[in-house]
Amino acid sequence: MVLILDTLMCVFSGRQVFHLKKRPEMVNFISVLMMLILTLGHMVPLVLNTRYEQNGPISSNELLKVNEVTARIMTLVAFVLQSRLLQLTWIAKKNQWIHEIRTLFICLPMYIIGGLAMLLVNRNNTNNTIASQPFESQSQSQRSVWIDLRSYAGLTVDGFLFPQLTLHIFQNSKGNALSCSFYIGTTFVRLLPHVYDLYMGQKYMSHQFDRLYIYANPRAQLYSPSWDIVIVCGGLVFAVIVFLQQCFGGRFMLPKRFQEHVEYEMVPVTSDE
Structure with missing residues (x-):
C-alpha cells in the first residue's frame, strides 16, 4: 500500500x-x-x-526489504519532481513576492502557535505520566517530544493547501494554477492513512503502516480518532475551497466589496492662487 501511494505521488x-x-x-x-x-x-x-522490524520469517523480511527499497526509490523520484515544481514556482516569482510574503505572515504564526500548543500538550501528558510512573526516564520523555514533533510536521503536510488558498485570497486569482489531479490526488494520498486508521482502529495499527503517515506517527499523543476526523474533514474542505477559488476567483467566499481590489493613484492637486 505504501508503494502504491508513493507511486501515485510521482504520477x-x-x-x-x-x-x-x-x-x-x-x-x-x-x-x-x-x-x-x-x-x-x-x-x-x-x-x-x-527501517522495518525483522519479526517474521526470513523470506517475508526479504520481501519487506525489497518493497521498502522500491518505495524509497519512488519517494526519491517524487522528491525530485516536487523540487522541480518548487524551482519553477520560485523562478516565476521574480520581483512579485509581495503576496507570497503576506501569505507567509499569515501561515507562519499559525504554524508556530500550533507547534507551541502541541509542546504544551506533550508537557502536560509527560508530567502526568511521570506522576503516575515515577521511574519514567528522561530519555523516554525526550523521545515523546521528538515523536510529537514529527507528528506535527506530518500534520502540517496534511494541510499543504492552506498556503495556496491564502495566496489565492491575496491575489484574487482565477484559473487552474494547480491541476485537479495534483491537489486532489495529493490530498487523497495524505488523508488515506487517517481514513484507514479510523476504519481499522488505532489499536490495530501495525508498525508496517507507520510510513503511510510519512513521518506522522499514529501512536503519538497528538493523534486520536477525533484528530483523524478533523484532519480528514479539514483536508477535504481545503481541496473544495481551492477548487472553487480556481473556478470563481480567490475571494469568492468574501462579500462583494472585498472581492474587487481597487488601487487609488495619487493625483497632484493644483490650487488657483
Whole structure:
C-alpha cells in the first residue's frame, strides 16, 4: 500500500509539471510555501531512513526489504519532481513576492502557535505520566517530544493547501494554477492513512503502516480518532475551497466589496492662487 501511494505521488507531481509546461502563465499563482512544505515532506522520510522490524520469517523480511527499497526509490523520484515544481514556482516569482510574503505572515504564526500548543500538550501528558510512573526516564520523555514533533510536521503536510488558498485570497486569482489531479490526488494520498486508521482502529495499527503517515506517527499523543476526523474533514474542505477559488476567483467566499481590489493613484492637486 505504501508503494502504491508513493507511486501515485510521482504520477500526481509529474502531471503538475506537464500542466505548467502547457500553461506557464499560471506558475505565478502557485504558493512557494506550499511547494516548500511538500518538498520537505518528501525529503524528511529519506533523511530519517525509517527501517522495518525483522519479526517474521526470513523470506517475508526479504520481501519487506525489497518493497521498502522500491518505495524509497519512488519517494526519491517524487522528491525530485516536487523540487522541480518548487524551482519553477520560485523562478516565476521574480520581483512579485509581495503576496507570497503576506501569505507567509499569515501561515507562519499559525504554524508556530500550533507547534507551541502541541509542546504544551506533550508537557502536560509527560508530567502526568511521570506522576503516575515515577521511574519514567528522561530519555523516554525526550523521545515523546521528538515523536510529537514529527507528528506535527506530518500534520502540517496534511494541510499543504492552506498556503495556496491564502495566496489565492491575496491575489484574487482565477484559473487552474494547480491541476485537479495534483491537489486532489495529493490530498487523497495524505488523508488515506487517517481514513484507514479510523476504519481499522488505532489499536490495530501495525508498525508496517507507520510510513503511510510519512513521518506522522499514529501512536503519538497528538493523534486520536477525533484528530483523524478533523484532519480528514479539514483536508477535504481545503481541496473544495481551492477548487472553487480556481473556478470563481480567490475571494469568492468574501462579500462583494472585498472581492474587487481597487488601487487609488495619487493625483497632484493644483490650487488657483
